[in-house]
Amino acid sequence: MMDSALNTLLEYGIHPSVQRIAIMDYLQKHHTHPTVDEVYVALHQEIPTLSKTTVYNTLKLFAEQGAAQMLTIDERKVCFDGVVTPHAHFLCKDCGKVFDFPLSEEQMYVGCPTKESGFEITEAHVYYKGYCSECKKKRS
Amino acid sequence: MMDSALNTLLEYGIHPSVQRIAIMDYLQKHHTHPTVDEVYVALHQEIPTLSKTTVYNTLKLFAEQGAAQMLTIDERKVCFDGVVTPHAHFLCKDCGKVFDFPLSEEQMYVGCPTKESGFEITEAHVYYKGYCSECKKKRS
DNA sequence: TATAAACATGTAATTATTACAAGTGCAAAT
DNA sequence: ATTTGCACTTGTAATAATTACATGTTTATA
Numbered sequence: 001m002m003d004s005a006l007n008t009l010l011e012y013g014i015h016p017s018v019q020r021i022a023i024m025d026y027l028q029k030h031h032t033h034p035t036v037d038e039v040y041v042a043l044h045q046e047i048p049t050l051s052k053t054t055v056y057n058t059l060k061l062f063a064e065q066g067a068a069q070m071l072t073i074d075e076r077k078v079c080f081d082g083v084v085t086p087h088a089h090f091l092c093k094d095c096g097k098v099f100d101f102p103l104s105e106e107q108m109y110v111g112c113p114t115k116e117s118g119f120e121i122t123e124a125h126v127y128y129k130g131y132c133s134e135c136k137k138k139r140s
Numbered sequence: 141m142m143d144s145a146l147n148t149l150l151e152y153g154i155h156p157s158v159q160r161i162a163i164m165d166y167l168q169k170h171h172t173h174p175t176v177d178e179v180y181v182a183l184h185q186e187i188p189t190l191s192k193t194t195v196y197n198t199l200k201l202f203a204e205q206g207a208a209q210m211l212t213i214d215e216r217k218v219c220f221d222g223v224v225t226p227h228a229h230f231l232c233k234d235c236g237k238v239f240d241f242p243l244s245e246e247q248m249y250v251g252c253p254t255k256e257s258g259f260e261i262t263e264a265h266v267y268y269k270g271y272c273s274e275c276k277k278k279r280s
Numbered sequence: 281t282a283t284a285a286a287c288a289t290g291t292a293a294t295t296a297t298t299a300c301a302a303g304t305g306c307a308a309a310t
Numbered sequence: 311a312t313t314t315g316c317a318c319t320t321g322t323a324a325t326a327a328t329t330a331c332a333t334g335t336t337t338a339t340a
Contacts (some may be wrong), residue, residue, distance in 0.1 A: 015176040017287060017336085035150075036327085051289045057330070058288095070211040072267075076297090077327080088251060090259060099259075110250055111228060111243040111266075118273030120228060126251075127212075127265040133258030157306095157318060176296085191320045196297070216328090217296080 004028055012067035019050060023058045027068055027082030033089075033098040035079045069118070073127040075100060088126040094135035144168055156209035159190060165200045167208055167222030173229075173238040175219045213238060213267040230264040234275035241268070 005025035009016045022043055026034070036040075040055045059080050062068035069076045069081040079098060081089075088103040108126055113119040131139065145165035149156045162183055166174070174182075174267045180195045199220050209221040219238060221229075223253035228243040248266055253259040271279065 072215045075212045075218050078215045107251045120271045121268050122214045122270040125267040128261050130262040131260045
């Protein structure tokens, strides 16, 4: 059931624990770009002893190890994405939903500082903002 | 002196006030990607009655009107950029500094959802993260 | 099973941000 | 010039997100 989550943790050199597996499993099954709070509220049901601090620590760890992405597209809240293959994100300024958009690795890193610049790049994010089709209708 | 700031406000349809002009002037003269607090602390000297709420309101207004950019590259703090022409941003994970990198409008919007998708795009941000040349040296 | 290291927990503190009500000052109209 | 209204600013208080830290628990290994 949670084998995929466990494997992902091992793959990224993260020591597995009940909580970490559950959180990774949640990320992999819910592509809703959840916040810390959303993950906490959802998992608190199954694991009543889970603390919010653990969710903070764990998601931060995942992001540091490259097992998940930390998204800062919405200034009001940080959210997370279990999909680490290259893609872009879109934030609707009306409903606040975050959408995925296809973008190749090549496109993500177009114009990115090269090694010669002396900068070492570890991640790239492409964020679009505007209005999703649903909200666009409502507004007109 | 602050004519450029005043003109920018008028250009973006923002009613000028002493505070708004001073804040825009600060943004235009300091390309340091300041936070609300940094702007507040700096200007509080010249304008002792300036309140932090006003800085919040004003920078938010600038961003909404397109007269400045709100950057969410650093999850720890929102910062602002008075340069609204297309370019990318780089955050050093060690020292926390934000650097500008050249990027054409075309490159910024590579792979961006088209009108046919039903999405309306109002802004795009390209963020890189890693280690700047200074910090890279220290780490090795 | 003893021990140490790694993890998780909960509370409290901190910080960033927003809400809101009251005050101020400019600008148009009389 | 004076009044009136509106936009803007202010300060305080509330809210929400995040972090620090000390304690407790689990896990792995000898």
